[in-house]
Amino acid sequence: MRYTTLIRSTLVAVVLSLMLPLVTSAQTLEGIESSGTFTIGFVPDQPPFASKSETGQPTGYSIELCKKVADSLKARLGLSGLKVKYTPASIKSGLELVAKSQVDILCGAVTETLQRRQRVDFSIPIFTSGIGVLLREDAPYSLVQVLKGEVPHAGPRWRATINRGLVNHVYAVHAGTTGEDWVRAQVASLGVIARVVTVDSHEQGVEMVLDGKADAYFADRIILEAYAARPDRNDELMVLDRQFTYEPLALVTRQGDDDFRLAVDTVLSELYRSDAFVGLYTLYFGEPGDTTRLLFKAYTLP
Numbered sequence: 001m002r003y004t005t006l007i008r009s010t011l012v013a014v015v016l017s018l019m020l021p022l023v024t025s026a027q028t029l030e031g032i033e034s035s036g037t038f039t040i041g042f043v044p045d046q047p048p049f050a051s052k053s054e055t056g057q058p059t060g061y062s063i064e065l066c067k068k069v070a071d072s073l074k075a076r077l078g079l080s081g082l083k084v085k086y087t088p089a090s091i092k093s094g095l096e097l098v099a100k101s102q103v104d105i106l107c108g109a110v111t112e113t114l115q116r117r118q119r120v121d122f123s124i125p126i127f128t129s130g131i132g133v134l135l136r137e138d139a140p141y142s143l144v145q146v147l148k149g150e151v152p153h154a155g156p157r158w159r160a161t162i163n164r165g166l167v168n169h170v171y172a173v174h175a176g177t178t179g180e181d182w183v184r185a186q187v188a189s190l191g192v193i194a195r196v197v198t199v200d201s202h203e204q205g206v207e208m209v210l211d212g213k214a215d216a217y218f219a220d221r222i223i224l225e226a227y228a229a230r231p232d233r234n235d236e237l238m239v240l241d242r243q244f245t246y247e248p249l250a251l252v253t254r255q256g257d258d259d260f261r262l263a264v265d266t267v268l269s270e271l272y273r274s275d276a277f278v279g280l281y282t283l284y285f286g287e288p289g290d291t292t293r294l295l296f297k298a299y300t301l302p
Helices: 002-025 028-035 061-077 091-099 141-147 157-166 178-190 202-210 221-228 258-273 276-285 290-299
Strands: 037-042 050-052 083-088 105-107 120-122 127-129 131-136 170-174 195-199 216-220 237-239 247-249 252-254
Touching: 028 037, 028 061, 028 258, 037 061, 037 091, 050 061, 061 105, 061 258, 061 276, 091 105, 091 120, 091 252, 127 221, 131 141, 131 178, 131 202, 131 221, 170 178, 170 202, 178 195, 178 216, 195 202, 202 216, 202 221, 202 237, 216 221, 221 237, 252 258, 258 276, 258 290
Parallel strands: 037 083, 037 105, 170 195, 170 216
Antiparallel strands: 105 252, 120 252, 127 247, 131 216, 131 237
């Protein structure tokens, strides 16, 4: 009897010890208030969402949104001297940093997925983007035709034509992104004989295409456009108009911390309703059209 009681007591202690860190780590607002520091993780190779300026300072659309969260926290917590600390990370490592409570929020072009929501939470959307493709201007016509979707989707020859256009090429993808998952799934479903290589940065993927080491680089289309538009590259590279997927991008917060996520969503909702948002959006993406304006109205919480 005593042995059984001892086992039960031990199990209860173990369960409580496992639950305690999850409860305490979720209290982001309390941690910021006690430390006087708001730690922002950001993905530095994602212009125009997040990158480093010539002086090495974080800049971009997502960074501006996180700065507005910081300003709101200063007022809410009464911390006029709140320090803002930036921690660069990849998407994969950044998600891990949020999950382990080593950063308070992750800013960049991060797609909300069901798999990622098993470990972290997300704000309301900050943008809707999707996978695009970057190629050299002198890319094979057959490859360009297939990637543009110009192969007729009818008849028994359709699949064979696609395979001929895609076969024996090298496709670069950013490791740990939805782009990698999508490309591998497409190659497998079509039965294409091709090589998929991973890179650790967008810069590396673009350079592989420039150097002829990869025939195409798949990544967020808006980001690809930013890299292709650089003065030293825009005559050699092209980003196709086609967007293969539509993905909601959001700021990343800790799982189970409803108070902090509510604080973030409140800042975003108030911004989307204001006149200032159009100016901010225009600065990074051009003036929003009617569809974009409707999307952000839908994102806004009442």
